[in-house]
Amino acid sequence: MYRRTLLGAAAALGLAGMAFAQDDPVKVGFVYVGPVGDGGWTYEHNKGRLAVEEHFGDAVETVFVESVPEGADAERVMTQMALDGADLIFTTSFGYMDATIATAEKFPDVKFEHATGFKRADNVSTYSARFYEGRAIQGHIAGKMTESNVIGYIGSYPIPEVIRGINASYLHAKAVNPDVEYRIVWVYTWFDPAQEAEAARTLIDQGADVILQHTDSTAPLAAAEEAGNVIGFGQASDMAQFSPSPRVSSIIDDWAPYYIDRVQAVVDGTWESVDTWDGIGPGMVGIGEITDAVPEDVKAEALDMKERIAAGDYHPFTGPINKQDGSVWLAEGETASDEDLLGMNFYVEGIEGDIPE
Structure with a gap:
């Protein structure tokens, strides 16, 4: 296609x-x-x-x-x-x-x-x-590093691109940490530093010690830095001015x-x-430096996932995966088609709350 x-x-x-x-x-x-x-x-x-x-x-x-x-x-x-x-x-x-x-x-x-x-x-x-390929890697790191087991996600608009990212990161966080819970705040904007910062603070108040975002500014990382003991990831660019803390890596477009x-x-x-x-293979999606704040074994696992995705040996949406309502979406070993991903309008099993209309 x-x-x-x-x-x-x-x-x-x-x-x-x-x-x-x-x-x-x-x-x-x-x-x-x-x-x-x-x-x-x-x-x-x-x-x-x-x-x-x-x-x-x-x-x-x-x-x-x-x-x-x-x-x-x-x-x-x-x-x-x-x-x-x-x-x-x-x-x-x-x-x-x-x-x-x-x-x-x-x-x-x-x-x-x-x-x-x-x-x-x-x-x-x-x-x-x-982008979901990079989200999977972020989810792995987040699931390994959270101490509160609460991961916050700032969503821009509830469109398939953003929903894919939430699901990909959640699946990979949950795979390495069964106790992980996701909190999601929708801000209905791509770029509004004040709203993004407020969303990050709301998630931190709810116990999140990892913040992921599908918005465009550095404000969530600034809020994480202000809170202390909260980590985050660069979005779309490296946002390296926030490393080594709280930024532990990034998705680079x-x-x-x-x-x-x-x-x-x-x-x-x-x-x-x-x-x-x-995606990652052709280089349109990059993974920014994984800092020393990430344990060496977690860093190695993340880089290994990156290499497997780049080589086509691993697809971030590989079954078994159920939809939020418990119905089967992908059977064991089955991978999602591009058509299914492009129209994704559901959360995977384990994520609480509804997708806004």
Whole structure:
């Protein structure tokens, strides 16, 4: 179902500094849901944009707009980019999906790439990362390191991408610590440091000594540092300013090879609409340094899991796994299909509470 494009990126990386036979540079736009200084999601997308500039030099011009709300504002920003001559536009948040499709219909000669969505068109590609692979590794570390047996999770929006992460981390925490309990707070935002910090404090008050997050700022790590004796993980970027404590590792989203590859396709005239969903193996998902706060045996186990996932020898959703209501989802040894993962709308058995509508 998914076409991997990172091999093409590897070839493109060897072409740095080449001169392209064209009078005008290819113009590439980026639409960001948060500020480039968020330290997480948008920060990493912007690193990818800067990598495009460095790689192509004067052959490519990039532009970006940050902190664009999802909805009508997003469509206005995309429309203006297209009117200003953008050849390719990356829209980097799930909530931009309908705006991306609508704008693409108005500008059929402009290429669009939408992050984490599922709606495509002849001039709209979709791309995402298998974040759940990194969540599984975080869950393993969290389950081993918690002393209170309460792990807190800050969820952004109750969409399959986020639910997959909760389930993957819980399954792997529970596998190494049967006494683990999860507390989940939904904040209904990708980036709001005040709300994220408040959610972290709420979870810490409920006894959590490990905080996981699917939000974009460093505020949860700051709250963990303030509380003391609470650990957390970098989200989307390394967030290394919070190591060695409380950050013990991180999930890193590396978009640069993909962005270079897709810009190269526009330059070459070979761009076509594809789905891309890559993970640890191709390098779109990275695991940041596991600090010395993590015991050596736990670190070794986590790195071994990383290697097995990268090699395709282990799938984080391998049965037996039941749904929250006790019904069988995956039998012994069965692995989840991409179709099932993309539509995941349930908690696995053991997680308490309901998924908000």
